[in-house]
Amino acid sequence: MQNFIKFETQSTAEKLIQSALQFKEKPFLQKELGKELRIGLIFLNPSLRTRVSTQIAAKNLGMEAIVFNIDKEGWALEFEEGVIMNENKAEHIKEAASVLGSYFDILAIRAFPTLTDKKQDMADKVIHQFIKYSQKPVVSLESSSRHPLQSLADMMSIKETWKNVSKPKIVLSWAPHVKALPHAVPNSFAEWTLGLGHDLTITQPQGYELEEQFTKGAEIEYDQEKAVADADFVYVKNWSSYHDYGKLPKVEGDWLLKDHQLKKGAKIMHCLPVRRNLELADELLDGNKSLVPLQAENRIYAAQAVLFEIISNMES
Ligand SMILES: NCCC[C@H](NC(=O)CCC(=O)O)C(=O)O
Numbered sequence: 001m002q003n004f005i006k007f008e009t010q011s012t013a014e015k016l017i018q019s020a021l022q023f024k025e026k027p028f029l030q031k032e033l034g035k036e037l038r039i040g041l042i043f044l045n046p047s048l049r050t051r052v053s054t055q056i057a058a059k060n061l062g063m064e065a066i067v068f069n070i071d072k073e074g075w076a077l078e079f080e081e082g083v084i085m086n087e088n089k090a091e092h093i094k095e096a097a098s099v100l101g102s103y104f105d106i107l108a109i110r111a112f113p114t115l116t117d118k119k120q121d122m123a124d125k126v127i128h129q130f131i132k133y134s135q136k137p138v139v140s141l142e143s144s145s146r147h148p149l150q151s152l153a154d155m156m157s158i159k160e161t162w163k164n165v166s167k168p169k170i171v172l173s174w175a176p177h178v179k180a181l182p183h184a185v186p187n188s189f190a191e192w193t194l195g196l197g198h199d200l201t202i203t204q205p206q207g208y209e210l211e212e213q214f215t216k217g218a219e220i221e222y223d224q225e226k227a228v229a230d231a232d233f234v235y236v237k238n239w240s241s242y243h244d245y246g247k248l249p250k251v252e253g254d255w256l257l258k259d260h261q262l263k264k265g266a267k268i269m270h271c272l273p274v275r276r277n278l279e280l281a282d283e284l285l286d287g288n289k290s291l292v293p294l295q296a297e298n299r300i301y302a303a304q305a306v307l308f309e310i311i312s313n314m315e316s
């Protein structure tokens, strides 16, 4: 594995989950591996979990991690090729990525979508420019289209929790929000669950269908109550419209999930940050159905498994 920007194969994903679970048992198992290596965590958007968990993961492997909030502390970046830079952008991605590539052994990038330019967002233009111009392995810390480190931690959390031999019923449920949010988390969640051979049902209001490349093979159920009634895991997340890109079509009914709609033993998941009592009710977040703290904790070991795999490939 050179770059980690999406789900690749079932066997790679399973290997990463196993490795993450092993690092959770023994975080310092490979504490010397990265001792002469440096990772740059480059943020174009805010973060709590991704930023801190990836720093801890790097430290557990003996690496130095430097965080750079490039959107606030760097020069304004130009991503277009061949333009005359006579407006407010002071530095081109060609120089920025190439210089950062010369400073670091691995680069990790967070670049949210515009939610206005669908083509650019779906092509993950920013992350691909970092790959092209840095010439270093790149890890996605959430791109326009996907959030693979989150999904790896989510798959690990499901694996740790589900002890039955039968397959769990997994539901991805749209939830209300006040803003237009990206599709990266639900896209990746669908990509990873289906890629690992799980059964997935997606419930969302009309107009909020996700891109089919991610959801092919999932059952779509517009009636949320029906979809969640017998679910073992309900992954709750808001996203804006994909087809009417970045818009917020009017929603009928109350999509805020209630504890009584779920069966006993069902688990609730969310990537965080969550808006309490808008996206998810206190009774669910604070109750025993919540896997949310486990998911957040597992972000460390998901990142550690990914960095371990990239470093192991660099050396061979
Ligand atoms: N990294 C996890 C989620 C990040 C982002 N959420 C947000 O922007 C929430 C913002 C707010 O609630 O104002 C998303 O949905 O992709």
Ligand SMILES: NC(=O)OP(=O)(O)O
Pocket (backbone or CB within 6 Å): 046, 047, 048, 049, 050, 051, 142, 150, 271, 272, 273
């Ligand atoms: N879940 C997640 O990626 O959280 P942050 O946006 O805080 O990093």
